[in-house]
Amino acid sequence: MAETAEQARAVALRLARARRRRHWGEVAAGYALVSPAILYILVLVAYPFFLALYFSLSNVTVAGGYGGFVGLANYLSIIHNSVFIKALENSLSFTFFAEIGKAVLGIGLAFLLLQTLRGKKIIRGFLLIPFTMPLPLALLGWKWMYDPQFSVINRVFGDMLHIMHHPYPVWLGDPIFSWFAILIVNIWRGFPFAGVIVLAGLTSIPKDILDAAKVDGAGFFRTWHFIIVPLIAPILFIGLIYDVTFTLGDITVVNILTSGGPNNATEILPQLAYQNGIVGGNLASGAADALILFPLLLAGLILFLRMLFRRTTVEE
């Protein structure tokens, strides 16, 4: 008995001594191990980001090397450009309406995935295809579905179901239909993610809380509004920030389907930044086009941080 107690004390002593000895070594090792990640981020994310800021305040072009500092001139000139205004409008409206569409479809999907279904894993796999399939590749399918001559949408709803009538829309060639075409693809691509996020929230709610609500006679909408939403708000919020960031910054859908056309009807800021900065070689103006998005994204980042810290303080 005494022997084991003594042994235990000896072990504890050795551990404590080892810990003390390790302390400074541990700090050094810790920094050494994190440094590659920090270095990568500093050189290839932070530095380019400040470079973008600098570009947007200078008159640098691909041909002219690093030009001089021009202050806010680039921003002042782009906000007087009607194409830029159209692009800003579209970026915001696509994101806004796409988020609503994704939320509606996503909440439905989450409740569907909450049910007991046979072969749920496989069904879930199929339901998540829009999100898991690489977007540039899925977009080729959409481009073919929107084909001016052979659009399957027109053939099914027009020729087969007779809901649509001649002349059928040229989906990607008409200013109004192309806007909706882009919106539809955005929603299609994003709703499974919304569903998965809502589902992650729903499954994190303790079942007894829901049972208590039921016992107290709360109906579905009361439970949803007063119990479920407040409880899963942090998760929904983070999912939303993440999704807004990527919808706002995504060039793929517009670039592959319309390149911003017809007549700038679907022009968005990322596409404009690409056109001006890379195709046109005007780095300064391209950087300014993209960085206009930054204040919006920054607001998202700050909200995200507040969320994170509020949670840690509550826990402590």
Add this chain to the structure above:
Amino acid sequence: MSATVAAVGVERPVRRRLGGRRLRNRALLYLALAFYLVVACFPVYYMLMSTLKADYDLIDPTVNPLWFKRPLGLEHFQQLFSQTGFSIWAANTAVVAGCVLGITLAVCIPGGYALARLRVPGGQHMAIGIFLTYLIPPILLFIPLNQLITNVFNLGNTRWALVVAYPTFTIPFCLWLMMGFFKRVPREIEEAALVDGCNRWQAVRHVVLPVSVPGIITAGVFAFTLSMQDFIYALVMVSSSAQQVINIAVPTELIRGDVYFWGELLAAALLPGVIIAFIYNFFLDYFVQGITGGIGR
């Protein structure tokens, strides 16, 4: 006594009515499921049908677009490999994704371990800072990053440009993921190894790493699949056909002028697309955990 009789008498119709309602709920459920399946899968079904169809079936107005008339076949897949650069692009994609995976793991395993386990002053802030960079979309970075990679690293217009660029979004995500995994390894088993005479490195190598293999595999899968979701960097940085990856080569190189070879095009999109979707799906739960930063737990 009379109460039980009454209860029995009441219970039956109630149960039957519930049964009817259950049936109706079940029917509604399957209706909703069918709706979602059609919405989610129709484009993929239509791609598959269109690529298996004979070319003439695609433009023949008497053919039902959802079905076929002439026999189905795999010619478009064969043409893809024999007449286009698809195998080169697939190889480039594999090389890029493989290198990105290697770099990401080499950076994130030690980094994640240090942030989760070692007393690194300011470590929590570093972790949050790194995660926040994941919320800076590539669209803010592509112009200067392209300049940097072309002029400073001298990798312009090669697939190596993408190997350098993609870790900018795989590292933040995978580092966060690895950190979560290492935090869940019980501290006790590591300390037991230390007491038994291992030094820190041996304890990590023989005890912590073997336990973390599932986490490492998950991080690797994400590094791989996330680098296959990119479009903008590939569009901007690599223009020569021989160096391109699938995501950019298929939408640009397979269209010659204004002519779309839809059969081949859709085959080229479908083949890698479905494979990636399949792998991704297996690990999706971890993706959600990574995004929400474990906030839901």
